[in-house]
Amino acid sequence: MVRDDAGMAAVTTAVLLPLLALVLAGVLQLGALRVSAARVRAAADLAALIAVNDQDDAALARTGELRLSSDAADVARDFFARELELSAPLLAAPPAEIAGGAEIVVYPAAPATDPRTGARYEHPTLRIAAQVPLRSPAFGVLALAPVTVVDVLAVSSPR
Amino acid sequence: MRSAARETYGLATLEATLMIAMLVPLLFAILEFGSALERWLSQDAATIQAARYAGEVGGDSPEVRGLLADQLRGSGIDPSAVTVEIVPPRVGWREPVRVSVTSQHAIAIPFLFSTTLPLRSSAIGRGEVNR
Numbered sequence: 469m470v471r472d473d474a475g476m477a478a479v480t481t482a483v484l485l486p487l488l489a490l491v492l493a494g495v496l497q498l499g500a501l502r503v504s505a506a507r508v509r510a511a512a513d514l515a516a517l518i519a520v521n522d523q524d525d526a527a528l529a530r531t532g533e534l535r536l537s538s539d540a541a542d543v544a545r546d547f548f549a550r551e552l553e554l555s556a557p558l559l560a561a562p563p564a565e566i567a568g569g570a571e572i573v574v575y576p577a578a579p580a581t582d583p584r585t586g587a588r589y590e591h592p593t594l595r596i597a598a599q600v601p602l603r604s605p606a607f608g609v610l611a612l613a614p615v616t617v618v619d620v621l622a623v624s625s626p627r
Numbered sequence: 628m629r630s631a632a633r634e635t636y637g638l639a640t641l642e643a644t645l646m647i648a649m650l651v652p653l654l655f656a657i658l659e660f661g662s663a664l665e666r667w668l669s670q671d672a673a674t675i676q677a678a679r680y681a682g683e684v685g686g687d688s689p690e691v692r693g694l695l696a697d698q699l700r701g702s703g704i705d706p707s708a709v710t711v712e713i714v715p716p717r718v719g720w721r722e723p724v725r726v727s728v729t730s731q732h733a734i735a736i737p738f739l740f741s742t743t744l745p746l747r748s749s750a751i752g753r754g755e756v757n758r
Contacts, residue, residue, distance in 0.1 A: 477639070477642040477643070477646060481642070481645060481646045481649055481650075485649055488649075488650070488653050489653070492653055492656055492657060495657055496656075496657075496660050499660060499661055499664040500664065502664065502668075503664050503667050503668055503671070506668055506671065507671060510671065510672070510675050510750070513675075514675060514678070514679070514750060514751070514752075517679065518682070518752070518753040521682075521753070521755060522721065522753070543753075547723075547751065547753065550723060550751050551750065551751055554725075554749040554750065554751070
């Protein structure tokens, strides 16, 4: 009876080891995805901030009101692509394509209500919404999707 | 009977040693890589702040590097051990300025390996100084 149990722990460990290695790969992939998602969200935030920082100076001098520049949406898209380019190895699509497909909306007059989010803006606002595909190769090994899509939303107003 | 008991006792010790040799690296891998990812996130956040500030002040300046050093220090990263690049050093109105920060993070996994991971962060700001 004693002899029957001998070596069972070693066998169990040997059998479980690949499973534990897969769990480890999944945990590390989740961590890496968290970093990637934070990066693309920061990219959108920074692009929105940069776009609203460039205000319509003529309108500001004339009316004393902060207004978005007429090219704010283009600037936001351009800088969103530039920021994403810095994280290109983490992305499952070209940065220009992701930025090109982003929904960038300018609300030049306030108050305004965003039909997508239902948010009410009390100042002129620029909003970026994008779906960013991120590489997750370890999930692919685990028979899950090798690409994880992250929803990104960034909103900014001139102050 | 005594011989069988002694044999089982020895086997249990051997099995425990084998299990520890396999499970401890797994545990340390989770802890060490988790720590590296946390540090990477902090470094990213500090780099983004520095890029925004570099755009505001018109490029590379002691103020930008000071802000970056403070942010890194606050995240537990030694600023003297990181490489900082601000390109171009002087930026004009509406021109992009890129801030890159690279640091080395040591990882040690018992029974397996120890190495250093390069953590790279970059962000782009936009020049706000009309020269």
